[in-house]
Amino acid sequence: GQSLEQPSEVTAVEGAIVQINCTYQTSGFYGLSWYQQHDGGAPTFLSYNALDGLEETGRFSSFLSRSDSYGYLLLQELQMKDSASYFCAYSDRGSTLGRLYFGRGTQLTVWP
Amino acid sequence: GAVVSQHPSWVICKSGTSVKIECRSLDFQATTMFWYRQFPKQSLMLMATSNEGSKATYEQGVEKDKFLINHASLTLSTLTVTSAHPEDSSFYICSAGTSGGFNQETQYFGPGTRLLVL
Numbered sequence: 362g363q364s365l366e367q368p369s370e371v372t373a374v375e376g377a378i379v380q381i382n383c384t385y386q387t388s389g390f391y392g393l394s395w396y397q398q399h400d401g402g403a404p405t406f407l408s409y410n411a412l413d414g415l416e417e418t419g420r421f422s423s424f425l426s427r428s429d430s431y432g433y434l435l436l437q438e439l440q441m442k443d444s445a446s447y448f449c450a451y452s453d454r455g456s457t458l459g460r461l462y463f464g465r466g467t468q469l470t471v472w473p
Numbered sequence: 474g475a476v477v478s479q480h481p482s483w484v485i486c487k488s489g490t491s492v493k494i495e496c497r498s499l500d501f502q503a504t505t506m507f508w509y510r511q512f513p514k515q516s517l518m519l520m521a522t523s524n525e526g527s528k529a530t531y532e533q534g535v536e537k538d539k540f541l542i543n544h545a546s547l548t549l550s551t552l553t554v555t556s557a558h559p560e561d562s563s564f565y566i567c568s569a570g571t572s573g574g575f576n577q578e579t580q581y582f583g584p585g586t587r588l589l590v591l
Contacts (some may be wrong), residue, residue, distance in 0.1 A: 382521075402584065403583060403584045404517065404582045406579065406581075406582075448517070458534075460507065460519055460522055
């Protein structure tokens with residue numbers, strides 16, 4: 362089977378740092394993606410890790426450990442607009458164009 | 474960045490009718506399109522993969538006769554929900570991408586179509 366586990370909710374205050382963890386269990390793993398989705402909107406691509414280590418893109422960073430089947434999304438200098446759902450997903454091929462299987466999502470609420 | 478549109482953005486229909494949702498890649502040619510479904514407060518579930526000019530590949534548990542997918546051109550894929558019932562009410566999202574070397578590949582999501590079946 363295949364599954365991704367992530368916390369259902371996370372809360373933090375503006376300016377803080379928050380980490381959203383994702384563990385996965387699957388065969389044929391190629392890489393882990395992260396997406397942001399605001400209520401009623403489309404998912405927006407944030408980052409993709411094919412190799413172990415940290416990928417940094419502005420305030421957002423993503424980490425992957427293939428040996429631990431684990432990754433996380435790190436959001437720094439939180440802003441109110443970061444309140445959204447965050448999904449980890451893996452692809453069935455070595456890019457983000459493959460069939461994506463999503464976790465249940467983590468609802469992040471940022472308080473002033 | 475690449476833009477994917479969906480039409481309509483929302484639709485209300487009576488039980489038993491069929492609804493067609495269009496997904497278009499506006500500024501690129503999409504060799505592959507995907508259809509997802511999302512229930513409130515839940516994850517996106519992949520329904521099917523659509524490649525231009527060939528039959529769609531459906532995920533396990535998705536009825537291909539209920540959810541008809543056509544990918545007639547490199548910029549258009551359609552999802553038809555046939556004989557819709559209230560349990561088909563959901564948020565339907567498409568995505569599109571072009572293969573061209575793994576470093577360049579990505580998929581872009583449309584804004585989604587909200588379907589309510591009465």
